[in-house]
Amino acid sequence: MIHSRRDFLRGAGSVALLGATGGWGPSARAAERDTVTLHARPGTARLAPPGYPQTPVWGYDGSVPGPTIRVPHGQRVTRRFVNGLPQPSTVHWHGVRIENSMDGVPELTQRSVQPGAEFLYDFEPPDAGTWWYHSHHRTWEQMARGLYGALVVEERIAPQVDRDEVLLLDDWRLTNDATLQESFGALHDWAHAGRMGNWITVNGDGAWRRASSRHERLRLRLVNAANARIFVLELQRMEGWVVALDGQPLPAPMGAGALVLSPGERADLIVDVVGAEGEEALLATRDREDTYTLAAFPIQGVARKARLPAPSPLPPNPVPPLGDLASARHATLRMEGGAMGRMRQAMLGGRMVGVRELAEQGKVWAFNGLAEMPDEPLLSASLGETVRLTMVNATAWPHAMHLHGHHFRAVASDGATGPLRDTVLMDREETLDIAFVADNPGDWLLHCHMPEHSVAGMKTWVRVA
Numbered sequence: 001m002i003h004s005r006r007d008f009l010r011g012a013g014s015v016a017l018l019g020a021t022g023g024w025g026p027s028a029r030a031a032e033r034d035t036v037t038l039h040a041r042p043g044t045a046r047l048a049p050p051g052y053p054q055t056p057v058w059g060y061d062g063s064v065p066g067p068t069i070r071v072p073h074g075q076r077v078t079r080r081f082v083n084g085l086p087q088p089s090t091v092h093w094h095g096v097r098i099e100n101s102m103d104g105v106p107e108l109t110q111r112s113v114q115p116g117a118e119f120l121y122d123f124e125p126p127d128a129g130t131w132w133y134h135s136h137h138r139t140w141e142q143m144a145r146g147l148y149g150a151l152v153v154e155e156r157i158a159p160q161v162d163r164d165e166v167l168l169l170d171d172w173r174l175t176n177d178a179t180l181q182e183s184f185g186a187l188h189d190w191a192h193a194g195r196m197g198n199w200i201t202v203n204g205d206g207a208w209r210r211a212s213s214r215h216e217r218l219r220l221r222l223v224n225a226a227n228a229r230i231f232v233l234e235l236q237r238m239e240g241w242v243v244a245l246d247g248q249p250l251p252a253p254m255g256a257g258a259l260v261l262s263p264g265e266r267a268d269l270i271v272d273v274v275g276a277e278g279e280e281a282l283l284a285t286r287d288r289e290d291t292y293t294l295a296a297f298p299i300q301g302v303a304r305k306a307r308l309p310a311p312s313p314l315p316p317n318p319v320p321p322l323g324d325l326a327s328a329r330h331a332t333l334r335m336e337g338g339a340m341g342r343m344r345q346a347m348l349g350g351r352m353v354g355v356r357e358l359a360e361q362g363k364v365w366a367f368n369g370l371a372e373m374p375d376e377p378l379l380s381a382s383l384g385e386t387v388r389l390t391m392v393n394a395t396a397w398p399h400a401m402h403l404h405g406h407h408f409r410a411v412a413s414d415g416a417t418g419p420l421r422d423t424v425l426m427d428r429e430e431t432l433d434i435a436f437v438a439d440n441p442g443d444w445l446l447h448c449h450m451p452e453h454s455v456a457g458m459k460t461w462v463r464v465a
């Protein structure tokens with residue numbers, strides 16, 4: 001049984017549907033029969049080093065990561081999602097400025113897909129770039145079990161590189177026999193940094209390595225697929241540029257020095273291998289004083305005598321420019337709670353509840369004094385309107401704030417704007433203004449991308465109509 005896009009959606013979600021019913025003529029039904037499946041199911045993965053058993057995981061098509069979906073810009077992505085899990089699930093296409101009914105958020109844009117049921121995801125990504133997909137139901141468990149993969153939309157005119165590698169970074173909380181620690185939903189994680197792992201993988205491999213050659217040019221598409229780990233990245237014996245953040249090209253490539261990638265974020269790098277033959281070029285991460293290799297590129301041979309010239313910027317995507325910020329629709333989002341926080345009470349189920357009882361109900365954070373998904377949106381914007389949000393992190397923890405369906409820019413106090421992002425890391429006690437053009441109709445989630453924080457109170461939504 002295929003759940004069509006005309007499936008019941010609550011509230012204003014149906015507004016977005018009016019435009020989505022046109023594709024269901026006879027030809028669409030014929031195409032549906034040939035549609036590639038994306039099958040969420042239990043599987044195993046060799047996450048731990050040789051000598052350890054394989055790890056039972058949940059993966060798309062049973063693998064970690066799921067299949068990399070690569071399409072040329074302008075082509076539709078069509079996948080028949082089949083839920084072979086023992087729980088309901090949905091697929092969220094992170095960063096894609098997608099039509100609302102395809103966004104994969106349970107109870108906001110679609111009903112959860114029950115075990116054994118299916119849902120047809122069918123959309124044309126408006127932007128070229130590096131995107132990814134992951135579960136959006138019980139994300140704190142399902143993403144940690146391995147339900148994620150990459151979605152690459154190739155530029156019509158791609159930069160000249162010798163190789164294009166997608167590197168999905170993740171960490172896992174493994175036991176000594178390489179099974180996942182069944183500590184999903186631990187309130188201690190929810191109230192602190194989230195579910196931090198003890199074993200890091202790249203593309204599901206704890207020792208990812210590929211041969212390279214001197215002066216070879218690589219495009220590295222980095223995705224932070226971890227629940228909670230903030231990766232501080234560095235390159236060794238590779239030099240180059242960041243050419244895109246969160247899938248959106250930078251107007252000018254910037255030096256790929258220190259790079260911080262919080263959960264959900266991506267960075268596209270173009271790098272040259274500059275080490276000597278016999279050395280290893282490395283993508284590494286720093287954790288306090290330690291440096292840990294994520295991906296190794298042993299250097300064998302010479303690709304060319306000298307480095308290639310610096311790359312041109314990637315072609316920009318059709319994201320509308322911000323309107324006047326002084327007259328923009330404005331809302332404030334105050335983030336509270338967590339361990340070592342000052343929150344003493346919050347609204348839950350229509351009444352004010354003290355922190356002890358909140359914790360008993362699995363709620364330890366709040367947005368604007370509310371410890372659950374609000375019935376009313378944080379703000380309602382008219383289609384095409386510029387929106388400015390002031391986010392106040394009044395907690396003792398960093399948070400990776402993610403807006404669905406749109407890309408935004410940070411706005412400095414002098415009015416200067418940053419690069420387009422769909423996720424932004426906010427430090428403890430930081431206040432940050434972001435602005436975006438509300439050009440995508442529907443109901444859109446705004447939440448912390450550390451799923452332990454989101455489920456425990458850090459989510460709200462905006463309406464664009």
Ligand SMILES: [Cu+2]
Nearest residue numbers: 399448450453
């Ligand atoms: Cu958070």
